[in-house]
Amino acid sequence: MIQLPILSLTDEPAALAQKLGDSFSTYGFAMIKDHGLDPALVRQGWDKTAEFFALPTDEKRRYYDAEAGGQRGYTPFGTEIAKDAKAHDLKEFWHVGREIDPASPIAHTMPRNVWPERPEHFRETFEPLFAEFDRVGNIILSRIAVYLGLDADWFEPAVHEGNSILRLLHYPPMDASQGEEGAIRAGAHEDINLITLLLGAEEGGLEILARDGSWIDMRPPEGALVVNVGDMLQRLTNHVLPSTTHRVRNPAGDRARYSRYSMPFFLHLRSDFPIRTLEGCISAERPNRYPDAILADDYLHERLVEIGLVKA
Template sequence: MGADAEDDDHVPVVSTELYDADFDAFVKARNARALGAAYEKYGFVILQNHGVPDELISRSLECSKRFFALSSEEKMRYHLPGLGGARGYTAFGVETAKGSAHHDLKEFWHLGRDLPVGHPLERYMPPNVRVREGDFTSATTEVYRALDALGGRVLEALAVHLGQTRDYFADKVNEGNSILRVIHYPALVKEGQDVNEALSKAGHVRAAAHEDINLITLLLGADEGGLELLRRDGKWMEVNPPPGCVTCNIGDMLQRLSNHRLPSTTHRVVNPKPERTAFPRYSMPFFLHPNPDFVIDTLSTCVSEEHPNRYPEPITSDEYLQQRLREIKLK
């Protein structure tokens, strides 16, 4: 994961090639420190040569487009009431960013970890919903597994950066309540509709400013732009990863665990420019969560006289998750 030189106008791009070939060489080359420094500055990094096949990404995107093209009635057959959107389909106009008065302009699908019947953690992770139409389920399941593996590799490097052993996170995320979210942001205009009228809808945006709940998020590149992050100087910056890359950002749980050494950066998806309002947007973020019973207790290596513990009261990851789901109106 050798990092490019820092640039205040661009999120750093790193490669996993040396990491995969020789982790010890990767650490000795100070790449773990460089990667951690990039996260400390931006909360975001773009990953190249990440190992998720382009063919799989393309196939899952096409399957997603076909699924979201189904009628509302057909999609609502896959909605599971009472689960806070944890599995299956969540309709347009439901999720609302914390502190926002307006719902986001999106609909989405959630796929989680498959557990055997009778597993002790199944009360936290309900069974996945299988889509009857097309290859949507098989394609997204493959993406889930690939991003779960990639996330584990990123966490190994971050563990070293935080003064922990390489395998610190291994037994803390191996049964994590991680989620693959497949998102459809519909086009903002229909044929014959005035563009300015569409853009003046009362304050709604594709995804209002927010931070992610989890440890890290891995985002497969969207086919349309709009992702922006809030820099430390208060300015918004576009995030435009090169084709085939994965964008990886820090979530609130890792921010809390690291005592804000690794910050969770505010980000949003803005509405498109007028010439792109007739185009929908699709994306696939993977929210990597720890095991539900993992206790988020500030790492001692991230506490000092200069940086006292911001979170003296530990909390389990599931308790934290449930609090946040209520705040964003999914529960």
């Protein structure tokens, strides 16, 4: 049985950079404890997540805008579909995005946040929790930069005002799920963004695809983060850091009667950032797979079309 190493964000920076890079280059994933997210704020986040998804479906759907591609607010159960999958995922979710200065030159690319009337203190919980994830994500990016031979602050301008998203995920009990034949909680997919920071993976179900074709069960310690490489970072690094296929399988036995909640933070590049292969990731043995750069916003749009959230 393969078990990923559990890393600590408090490790000496250079040593952590190497350990993170080794885990990412091998698995596309890492598990991180001692991450420093405010525990009281995280607990409050879990409470508000459960309270929101317990609301009547009609009330939740008031915050759904099909034309917005699920980028903010509510996305109903059975809407998202993994690329090339035949059945929609058995989940519903809510997206919180970055609050950006209207005077910013990229403000027009950033959807406005949507805030529900219930539960109380929803916005007051998730605005600071978004900022906490953003802070920790930037520390992790600085360690990745060092591993890649870049300055530790290389990613700072690349993600400044980036279109990052905090997703609140609810997978309902299986007996309440009316999905299509063969549907699972989250079909096999790769993430679009730069890196993903995930809370809630200690509840079983998350699996990653190993190079030998087997599925690895991800069970981090309670409260630890699961962090994975997204397609944007894979493209930027010419697959030095791979974006690994993962899924959330359906529970068996007694666990099928319970909801599953998780909280991924999708850390994105700023919308006008050109994704251009890093020179240090190109060699005779590793020729450039992506000779043409693409703007982060254009890349995001392409992928949202593929997963059914945006029309072409």
